[in-house]
């Protein structure tokens with residue numbers, strides 16, 4: 001058990017201990033994590049577009 005504790009990682013999605021070679025405890029966690037990353041990225045894009053729109057409006061109003 002000591003060896004197992006020394007060489008393990010945590011699932012990137014649920015945090016469960018997984019084999020050192022694995023990133024996720026199962027395929028579902030892998031899919032869920034990627035879906036979450038995609039969602040986060042989309043939110044970031046949306047925020048950037050909103051910020052740019054706000055900046056454009058500010059510049060247009062300033063003219």
Ligand SMILES: [Zn+2]
Nearest residue numbers: 011014025029
């Ligand atoms: Zn997991």
